[in-house]
Amino acid sequence: MIGIAGAGAFGTALAVALAHDGREVWLYARDPAQLQEMQHRRINPKLPGITLPQKLHLTGNLADLAITETVLLAMPMQAMRAFLASAPPDLLQKDLVACSKGIDLTTLQGPGSVMAAAGATGARAMLTGPSFASDIARGLPTALTLACACPRLEALQHLLSTATLRLYRSEDVIGAELGGALKNVIAIAAGIVIGAGFGDSARAALITRGYAEMSRLASSLGAKPETLAGLSGLGDLILTCTSGQSRNFTHGLALGAGTPAPEATVEGLATARAATRLARERGIDMPVTSMVARLAENDITLGEAVRELMSRPLKQE
Numbered sequence: 488m489i490g491i492a493g494a495g496a497f498g499t500a501l502a503v504a505l506a507h508d509g510r511e512v513w514l515y516a517r518d519p520a521q522l523q524e525m526q527h528r529r530i531n532p533k534l535p536g537i538t539l540p541q542k543l544h545l546t547g548n549l550a551d552l553a554i555t556e557t558v559l560l561a562m563p564m565q566a567m568r569a570f571l572a573s574a575p576p577d578l579l580q581k582d583l584v585a586c587s588k589g590i591d592l593t594t595l596q597g598p599g600s601v602m603a604a605a606g607a608t609g610a611r612a613m614l615t616g617p618s619f620a621s622d623i624a625r626g627l628p629t630a631l632t633l634a635c636a637c638p639r640l641e642a643l644q645h646l647l648s649t650a651t652l653r654l655y656r657s658e659d660v661i662g663a664e665l666g667g668a669l670k671n672v673i674a675i676a677a678g679i680v681i682g683a684g685f686g687d688s689a690r691a692a693l694i695t696r697g698y699a700e701m702s703r704l705a706s707s708l709g710a711k712p713e714t715l716a717g718l719s720g721l722g723d724l725i726l727t728c729t730s731g732q733s734r735n736f737t738h739g740l741a742l743g744a745g746t747p748a749p750e751a752t753v754e755g756l757a758t759a760r761a762a763t764r765l766a767r768e769r770g771i772d773m774p775v776t777s778m779v780a781r782l783a784e785n786d787i788t789l790g791e792a793v794r795e796l797m798s799r800p801l802k803q804e
């Protein structure tokens with residue numbers, strides 16, 4: 488039996504895919520009004536056109552996840568530390584699989600370290616890679632990375648793979664979590680480039696240079712280059728920088744166009760600030776990421792940002 492904490496777009500999509508494939512899934516929704524709507528109408532408004540399957544059980548009581556062996560954490564990254572601090576102690580003994588893409592702003596830790604610091608004693612895994620919630624819920628073919636540094640990795644890979652959701656395993660948790668976190672920042676920048684009308688050539692340059700700085704920070708923190716080049720890094724970078732389905736890209740589009748951004752979970756904003764601090768501590772150059780952090784904080788105008796990026800000293804690629 489599988490538990491999922493966080494009934495937003497992604498938690499619900501994973502619950503739908505796993506339940507359709509025959510697993511019994513318990514999905515925890517903390518908001519009573521949302522829970523009631525999902526229970527009565529068997530839908531989540533964030534996933535239009537999707538009916539919740541019978542094997543998907545809803546609960547507003549976290550203690551109900553006690554009957555599951557594995558719990559997926561599908562809340563925004565900045566909520567994970569507080570969630571685990573107040574979770575029932577037996578939840579910390581389960582195999583935990585983080586699905587959140589980001590870096591905790593207070594501790595500068597990724598999901599694996601946040602789970603360890605909270606006292607999690609089971610497997611601590613990360614599920615990440617190119618995937619929009621609605622694609623997963625609709626049963627479209629999707630390939631993801633499941634990273635875990637413990638012997639339970641292969642068992643978890645089988646537990647969470649379905650006919651349409653293909654999981655590749657990796658032991659490089661740091662690499663998988665940094666790829667998934669940092670690509671969101673570059674996606675905001677890619678959106679800014681398109682929103683401001685700088686064109687597709689500029690976006691391609693931005694994605695490439697963005698990947699270079701993602702790789703610099705990740706390798707300084709112990710990630711393997713091949714992980715960054717895989718689904719959790721390059722794969723997700725391509726998806727998020729090129730699709731109007733991405734909330735990070737869409738947020739950037741609005742910033743670039745000077746229009747109001749839609750209300751949504753935009754993980755790249757906090758990650759830009761956290762990554763800028765990590766990079767500064769390590770003396771790593773991350774010009775795109777630090778520019779996104781400054782733009783998000785209204786510390787610099789778009790025109791100033793472009794002038795600053797284009798007037799950096801010329802260097803070898």
Ligand SMILES: NC(=O)c1ccc[n+]([C@@H]2O[C@H](COP(=O)([O-])OP(=O)(O)OC[C@H]3O[C@@H](n4cnc5c(N)ncnc54)[C@H](O)[C@@H]3O)[C@@H](O)[C@H]2O)c1
Pocket residue numbers: 492493494495496497498517518533561562563564566569570586587588589618619620621751752754
């Ligand atoms: N939506 C996608 O396509 C997608 C794909 C891959 C990964 N992700 C990642 O999944 C994570 C969640 O994104 P989402 O799209 O589901 O966001 P969302 O905004 O749709 O939903 C977030 C959910 O988390 C819940 N939540 C917040 N704090 C909580 C807490 N303390 N306890 C329990 N629940 C809590 C909210 O009530 C909400 O239902 C993000 O890190 C995102 O990067 C999303």
Ligand SMILES: O=P(O)(O)OC[C@H](O)CO
Pocket residue numbers: 588616617618619671674723726727732733734735736752753754
């Ligand atoms: O909508 P976004 O920008 O949060 O992206 C969703 C997923 O991370 C894409 O893999």
